[in-house]
Amino acid sequence: MSAKLKDILGPVLPGEELEQLVASYDVVGDIAIIIIPDELSHRQGLIGEALLANNNKLRVVAKRVGNYNGEFRTIVLEVIAGERRKETLVTEFGVRLQLNVETTYFSVRSGTERKRIASLVLPRESVLVMFSGVGPYPLIIAKHSNAKKVVGIEKNPLAHEYALKNLQLNRKINNVRFLLGDAGRLTTLLAERFERIVMPLPTMADTFLPVSLEMLGPKGGYIHYYEMAKTGSFAGAVSKIKKACEDANRKLLSSAITRCGHCGPKTYRICVDALVSEKIK
Ligand SMILES: C[S@@+](CC[C@H](N)C(=O)[O-])C[C@H]1O[C@@H](n2cnc3c(N)ncnc32)[C@H](O)[C@@H]1O
Structure with missing residues (x-):
């Protein structure tokens, strides 16, 4: 306590x-x-x-x-x-977020992690946030980096509605777009490709790795992959990314693991920052 x-x-x-x-x-x-x-x-x-x-x-x-x-x-x-x-207004690193704590997912505990990702974004990068919820990752990235554009996709219509409202609440941010839809169908929804992709769905992000690797630009880039993992088995997440890269004719060039949340006995929310190669012919 x-x-x-x-x-x-x-x-x-x-x-x-x-x-x-x-x-x-x-x-x-x-x-x-x-x-x-x-x-x-x-x-x-x-x-x-x-x-x-x-x-x-x-x-x-x-x-x-x-x-x-x-x-x-x-x-x-x-x-x-x-x-x-059950509706409230949160301010996170200067970004205003309105949300309903029951009908949408939002974790105050991930604020520092969102800011960490924003700090990694390079000037003029294009960023895709799969599973964008009420919009915290895209808006924090847009506010705290010099990204060219940030696109978020979310399947929960109520969360998406808040994301659109939150874009209006943060008037100075003008390089963010929110889509309502299934991230699993992204290749049919969007023709553009991205230099950095954030995957904050720790319960089942692995099933979305193939589509994420399709959405990554031909020259490669970064994937931030989240998972819940027990102490001692963090490397399992890296193996999944490596295998998915091979299946997609790409290579995992490097990976770094960050522990970004505690979710049970010896269980952590981890993020793998994965640098992925161009497509190998
Ligand atoms: C763990 S929450 C993260 C939300 C937000 N990124 C945040 O940090 O607050 C995962 C989100 O993914 C959404 N989601 C689940 N499956 C999805 C799918 N197939 N396509 C798009 N969004 C999905 C959920 O509705 C939820 O809002």
Whole structure:
């Protein structure tokens, strides 16, 4: 449990109940998202009100009902205190993002990783973000690099709607385009090719490697490939990319692994920055 949560709830809950609380909670804009174990559900109103009373930036406290799942990686949430809404506004490295925390996927914990990717983008590069959600990667890349253009594709229509709104919210950004569609069909949707491709779908990015390698320009470039991997098996992700490159008549020239999130016991969200060759005839 984070010291802060313990401090906040210490005066409110008996010791044994305090121990049952889950370690931390996320804050997305002005919404706190918390896990409340079933044994504590009779205390949820009290917990929610205590959080609101201790953080004057919070307006809503919602509890997770289940886990992130389905194709759109969304999660059911129940508001337990504050205003009855699930929409909020987040500012990430100077980019404004409006979103609904229940109907769209957005992780505040990936902000630093998005900024890291933006810092790798070279001047005048064309960048494709598969699985762009409400638009954080494309907008952060556009704001913090000198990319020529950034294209995002997203299948969840509600997330795509927010991405379009977010483009309007960030008026100075004028080199981003959002498409609604299935990234698996990109070769039929877009004739253009890209010098850098970001693949933030850690649950099943491997199945999209063939299309990603088709969307990479003929001269090659970078693929940022995300996966959930256990300590000691990070190299498995690199092997998948190597094999996909061979199948696509390309070579994996180099790879670097970054650990960019913790998602379970000894399990991490990793990103492989893969430099891929031109097509070999
Ligand atoms: C892990 S989320 C990442 C969202 C966003 N990039 C971010 O960092 O907040 C993955 C996203 O991929 C979308 N998605 C899943 N399958 C897809 C597909 N076949 N084509 C396009 N988007 C897809 C989901 O709806 C979800 O928004």
